[in-house]
Amino acid sequence: MAGEDKGGKRTRGYGIGDISTVMSVEAVQLEAEKIAAEAPDPAVLDALAGEPFLSIDSLRAGYGRMEILHDFSLRVAKGQSLCLIGPNGAGKSSVLHSIFGFTNIMGGTISVGGRDITGLDPNEKLRDAGIAYILQDNSVFPQMTVEENLWMGGFLKPHPREAREAAERVFDKYTRLAERRRQPARVLSGGERRLLEISRALVMNPDVLLVDEPSIGLEPRFIDMVFEILDDLQRSEGKTIVMVEQNAKKGLEFADIGYVLVSGQLAKAARGDDLLTDPDVGRLFLGG
Numbered sequence: 162m163a164g165e166d167k168g169g170k171r172t173r174g175y176g177i178g179d180i181s182t183v184m185s186v187e188a189v190q191l192e193a194e195k196i197a198a199e200a201p202d203p204a205v206l207d208a209l210a211g212e213p214f215l216s217i218d219s220l221r222a223g224y225g226r227m228e229i230l231h232d233f234s235l236r237v238a239k240g241q242s243l244c245l246i247g248p249n250g251a252g253k254s255s256v257l258h259s260i261f262g263f264t265n266i267m268g269g270t271i272s273v274g275g276r277d278i279t280g281l282d283p284n285e286k287l288r289d290a291g292i293a294y295i296l297q298d299n300s301v302f303p304q305m306t307v308e309e310n311l312w313m314g315g316f317l318k319p320h321p322r323e324a325r326e327a328a329e330r331v332f333d334k335y336t337r338l339a340e341r342r343r344q345p346a347r348v349l350s351g352g353e354r355r356l357l358e359i360s361r362a363l364v365m366n367p368d369v370l371l372v373d374e375p376s377i378g379l380e381p382r383f384i385d386m387v388f389e390i391l392d393d394l395q396r397s398e399g400k401t402i403v404m405v406e407q408n409a410k411k412g413l414e415f416a417d418i419g420y421v422l423v424s425g426q427l428a429k430a431a432r433g434d435d436l437l438t439d440p441d442v443g444r445l446f447l448g449g
């Protein structure tokens with residue numbers, strides 16, 4: 162029941178919205194560890210993705226010497242979307258960090274389009290492997306204008322002129338931003354800032370978008386807008402999307418594939434809409 166504290170502590174947890182008191186973080190963690198015992202067969206991952214474009218195989222990765230992801234595998238096809246859900250600290254963002262080159266890889270491989278990209282650094286991932294990472298935090302440069310923010314997205318282009326040309330293509334798509342191009346980014350609404358963050362990632366025309374918590378801190382009307390933008394990028398432009406989302410309902414409604422991560426290990430993998438009706442997922446992450 163919403164508002165009732167079943168875990169002995171009112172704290173941040175999971176639910177349909179951002180804040181829930183349905184189960185405490187500790188209670189979710191304990192229950193989640195029980196379902197993690199039934200890790201999915203790797204063949205399930207292959208069946209969900211069909212022909213994989215982005216593949217992770219038996220990844221062990223972390224920060225410094227601390228291993229966060231243990232024997233983690235992932236498959237997503239070109240133009241598919243995948244959403245990672247799981248308890249706080251399960252390692253969801255660390256999966257995105259690992260794909261983009263922010264973690265220490267201790268074992269396993271990551272490949273895109275059949276190319277092994279495990280050892281590439283973030284600049285190489287963005288420039289050469291077509292992978293862009295959209296940060297969880299508010300990451301616009303507030304004092305810069307909207308167009309300067311977009312140009313920053315092309316900082317790896319060999320010539321600034323190319324960054325500006327690429328930014329114009331993004332402005333053609335999002336006229337809402339073009340109208341505000343000379344305004345400082347700080348005056349944008351929360352939804353427009355998120356649109357600017359996504360747009361900045363598009364300047365390099367990536368194949369894969371890694372999206373960390375797209376709904377965080379946004380009013381509901383902007384959350385819908387952001388998911389519509391991502392849906393359009395997937396359906397119309399064939400972008401492959403790997404997302405982490407605390408709002409499990411939104412994330413699983415959006416994504417073709419859903420993974421549940423618990424303590425750095427894959428606990429469940431299924432079609433997004435099938436996970437929405439999974440009793441464990443409902444109880445732990447959807448508020449019952």
Ligand SMILES: Nc1ncnc2c1ncn2[C@@H]1O[C@H](COP(=O)(O)OP(=O)(O)OP(=O)(O)O)[C@@H](O)[C@H]1O
Binds near residue numbers: 247249251252254255
């Ligand atoms: N840069 C870092 N350096 C050291 N440890 C980190 C770093 N980033 C994350 N961690 C640790 O890795 C573990 C997994 O964190 P991660 O952010 O990947 O989990 P998460 O599932 O995304 O969590 P949340 O839902 O709370 O955002 C945590 O114990 C966290 O403290």
